[in-house]
Amino acid sequence: AQSVTQLGSHVSVSEGALVLLRCNYSSSVPPYLFWYVQYPNQGLQLLLKYTSAATLVKGINGFEAEFKKSETSFHLTKPSAHMSDAAEYFCAVRYGNNRLAFGKGNQVVVIP
Amino acid sequence: DVKVTQSSRYLVKRTGEKVFLECVQDMDHENMFWYRQDPGLGLRLIYFSYDVKMKEKGDIPEGYSVSREKKERFSLILESASTNQTSMYLCASSPITGGTQPQHFGDGTRLSIL
Numbered sequence: 001a002q003s004v005t006q007l008g009s010h011v012s013v014s015e016g017a018l019v020l021l022r023c024n025y026s027s028s029v030p031p032y033l034f035w036y037v038q039y040p041n042q043g044l045q046l047l048l049k050y051t052s053a054a055t056l057v058k059g060i061n062g063f064e065a066e067f068k069k070s071e072t073s074f075h076l077t078k079p080s081a082h083m084s085d086a087a088e089y090f091c092a093v094r095y096g097n098n099r100l101a102f103g104k105g106n107q108v109v110v111i112p
Numbered sequence: 113d114v115k116v117t118q119s120s121r122y123l124v125k126r127t128g129e130k131v132f133l134e135c136v137q138d139m140d141h142e143n144m145f146w147y148r149q150d151p152g153l154g155l156r157l158i159y160f161s162y163d164v165k166m167k168e169k170g171d172i173p174e175g176y177s178v179s180r181e182k183k184e185r186f187s188l189i190l191e192s193a194s195t196n197q198t199s200m201y202l203c204a205s206s207p208i209t210g211g212t213q214p215q216h217f218g219d220g221t222r223l224s225i226l
Contacts, residue, residue, distance in 0.1 A: 009152060032212055043116070043202055043217035044155075051212040090154060097162060098143050098206055099170075100215060104154040 002027045002095035006103035013085075014111045019063075019078040021106045023091035026072065032094040033074045035065055038105075039087045047089070050074060061085070086110045114139045116218040118203050124224045131190040133221050135203030142208035144186035145215060148172065149200040158201075161186055162208060193225045 005024045013019050025031055030052060036044040048059025055067045061084075065076045074091060088107050092100040119134035137144065143162050147155040157170030159178040167178050175197060179187040186205075190197055200222050204215040 034214055036217075041121075041219070043219045044204075044215075045217070046214045049212060049214055097160075097168075098208065098213070098215075099145075099157060099160060100155075102155040104152060 002031075002093050002101045004091050004093050004101055004103035006089075006091055006106055008106060009104065010107045010109065012109045012111055013081045015083060016080050019076075019081045019085060019108065021076040021089050021091075021108070023065075023074045023076065023103060024072055025074060025091070025093045027093055027095070033065075033067065034092045034094070034100065035059065035063070035074075035076050036090045036092065037061075037087050038090065044090065047076070081108075081110050083110050083112065114141075114205070114216040116203055116205055116216050118201075118218040118221050120221050121219065122222050122224075124226060125190075125193050126226055127193060127195060129190075129193045131193050131223070131225075133188040133190075133201055133203075133223070135186045135188070135205075135218060136184050137186075137205040137216070138184065139205065139207075139216070140183065141205040141216075142183070143206045143215075144180065145204040145206075146170075146176075146178065146186065146188045147202045147204065149202055149220070155202065158188065195225050197223065198225045199223060 033050040035047040091103040146158045161180045177189045203218045206215045
């Protein structure tokens with residue numbers, strides 16, 4: 001069965017510092033992978049997706065993620081954190097008939 | 113842009129009541145989903161529908177049912193609400209074609225059962 005692991009429910013980062021959120025997946029087939037962001041009192045918004053076209057994927061708001069098959073990872077990064085990046089981030093892998101398995105999420109706190 | 117609209121942002125109901133959560137999407141998507149979101153547990157799939165009147169159970173269907181009479185509308189029903197169903201409920205939709213199509217989410221309904 002497909003599953004996603006995100007370690008560290010809460011991640012604190014200083015404004016201007018690197019944001020790194022780790023995602024490891026298990027999948028029996030080549031995966032389709034997604035990162036979503038959830039701002040307070042809102043639904044989930046797509047940040048980026050991996051579609052096998054390129055291993056380094058660029059998304060919105062300066063985020064990017066790198067797919068590493070050998071490590072079964074799809075870690076999310078942003079070079080310089082901004083206060084507006086404070087949100088919850090979810091990694092997800094597609095399985096079955098267009099279903100998604102989500103990780104438990106990372107709550108990012110940006111320290112001024 | 114895809115618009116997924118959930119009828120209520122906040123809802124308070126009493127134990128034992130029958131509760132309806134409504135979701136409408138405007139992009140003619142075949143797939144629609146209901147999730148439950150709880151702190152530390154991420155999103156868990158309750159039910160999934162891939163066509164009108166078609167449904168599949170997700171990971172936590174107990175205590176819930178769904179209805180899809182029209183393509184654009186997907187309803188989640190709590191047959192007899194209980195306090196352990198207090199949660200955030202998220203609706204999503206996606207087209208049926210291709211695994212790279214993301215799901216599009218509504219803003220959620222925060223449901224409290226007293």
